[in-house]
Amino acid sequence: MHKPSYCYFIMLIFLVLGVTACSLSDINTYNNEKTATAKVKQESMGYYPDKRTDKVKNIVSADPKPLQEEDFEISYQLHKIDKKTDIKELIYKWGYGEGYDSSNRGYISGNGTYRRWNLSYPNYENPEIRFVVLSKIELEGEELVDGESYLVAVSLENSKLKTKRGLKIGDTLGKVLQLYGQPSIITNGSLLYSKNGLHLRILWDTKSEKVNNISIEYNMEKSIKQQRSADYVDEDAQPDPDLEPFTIQEGQSFTTILSGWGKVRFVSTLKDEEKNNLIQAKFFLEVNNQKYVDNKILYEFPEFYGNNGRMIDKIKAVSFKDLNQDGRTDIVIIADYITGVNAHGIETLPVTGIYFQKKDNTYITLPELVKNINQTGHNRTLQNVIQYVGKQRIDVN
Template sequence: MYKPSYGYFIILIFLALGVTACSLSDINTYNNEKTATAKAKQESTGYYPEKRTDKAKNVVSTDPKPLQEEDFEISYRSHKIDKITDIKELIHKLGYGEGYDSSNRGFISGNGAYRRWNLSYPNYVDPEIRFVVLSKIELEGEELVDGESYLVAVSLESPKFKTKRGLKIGDTLGKVLQLYGKPSIVTNGSLLYSKNGLHLRILWDTKKENVYNVTVDYNMEKSIKQQRSADYVEEDAQPDPNLEPYTIQEGQSFITSLNGWGKVRFVSTLKDEGTNDLIQAKFFLEVNNDKYVEKKILYEFPEFYGNNGRMIDRIKAVSFKDLNQDGRTDIVIIADYITGVNAHGIETHPVAGIYFQKKDNTYTTLSELDKNINQTGHNRTLQNIIQYVSKQRINVQ
């Protein structure tokens, strides 16, 4: 098992800042019959006001041409940048950028075998563009140097540069949709477009409603696999669920006492958007200990009702309460799922699910009850759910 790598977290931080884009697998073109957005819209039709449902259905008014591989090319100083760009040739022509050495040679993350770093032009203080690179570390005499290197991703940091279709920093979300149409994946603050293993991630400011970063991912999956494979292993370490492939939602993870378990940590997670799968929720019980110990993960909860083909945007609320008066602690969860995207951002609706504790202290779900809670609209607040369930006769063995 792998010891958690600080480098991986740094990669995610750079992603949030617009330096890189994380995508680990090829995504098929957006399909109305198979995507979470379409499913969510179909399922929500009977549950919510018609006005909101119609808005979600009409997320894109234009029908741009399908993406081609050339749409992922970037031009910088008359140089075409694509997935086969030769990094050494690029450096030979453009140099390293002002401030390279003082910025720790562009270091992002690394281990004993690989170094992830960035080339920033014209400088590292106020860059116009960043190239994320993965290099194999080699020994030249007594000095460690960059060996075989390749382009991982390129990040546009200035409105001076446009994508192949003309998108630039500062453009509106409406223009994004006009140029590219429906995205492969939508999250709160980003859109992802994909074609043949190439990925275009567009980040927008949810308050100003404009684009603040455009990143093209060429070889992110390959780079993460290579870098992670070189991380050293500690036999008694257990993988934390935020690494493969879940990210802990700290605001909805709690230390609590549960029947039969004692004092534990209830952990809410979402599947990392970098996996390019549906972002769905998963819940765990962990040993109440900050250190990595054997069997840190004590229990994995059953599938959350709110997943069910939907793209989860966030875990909204968690409550620990004996709902059916059997002396055991049940768990109520509310999440928001994405129904679509328009020129102002994403459309979301709440979805709730309940875990009932059984006599053996494990947990189960009652799918019909969960379905009724959501169909009748008793899913908006914890109080709504608790009041609704208190009127039901529930017996869990």
């Protein structure tokens, strides 16, 4: 009978250990992937447990260190740029940049008291970097000159320059998330990271999914308050001061006839994201008669259900219909809200809100009904909502 040699036993031990190690590695990899997948799925699926599973693989799992003020610094030609940067010192070192005079002295906008302008280096035609500046206009003899000036923002214009964490133009959206994590504010094509009044704004191309601009805002809010200029008012913007913080969504604003109101304009708006932590939806009725233009706002609707701790991406659909057969006009609204961002862009889910008209022609919401509509997934289309509500017994008197 053949007796196995010591070499045979040694080889057998190595083989067993190798298989065991591979098996443990596979198990750990599977468990880690399973845990990460479950976490991402839980965070992104919202009301639909199986809706987002196909995108799980595209989510970038990153846990970068929290933002610090130093993350909003950059370096250009060995010079540190931050919120305390002295504009006159930059001009002393580098001049005004080639093409300054032919580019209308870098003019962006002005109002007689302040002028907003930019310094572009090394030139204005093909810059590497732009500095946005706000200057107080002063009279020196008979000539208007820039007086007290400060840095508003800086924009990186090509891939030669990087942020403090190494991000540059041309990098992927996935790399943004790996370096900075989830942003403070997400819109389609824009990510915003904020800390103590400093803002890192990253613009990306929604087709190529790559960064095409990086800007850092140091004193943007201050500059907007100081410069009250017609350059910042859209010609078609709502003139009523009550709507100043909101942007009208023209595609979802309609002239219609409502019971008890007659011919009015229903106005959908989103609150300006630069002035608020969350983008929120708000709805109004306006007089549809130029004779009464001085009193345009007739009615402000109650809080939209979709605002509840969410960031609204857009108003998706509006319907005017008598939902409970009481002879009055109810209003259904569907919006998209942002659930997160992955390597391919923002992720959204629909959310519905309903306004029921009362006998006195004002409107109320029924939170429990709307909550059920959203939780059961009957909020994807106007038809879904209308069919669901039609089966309920609703009395708002």
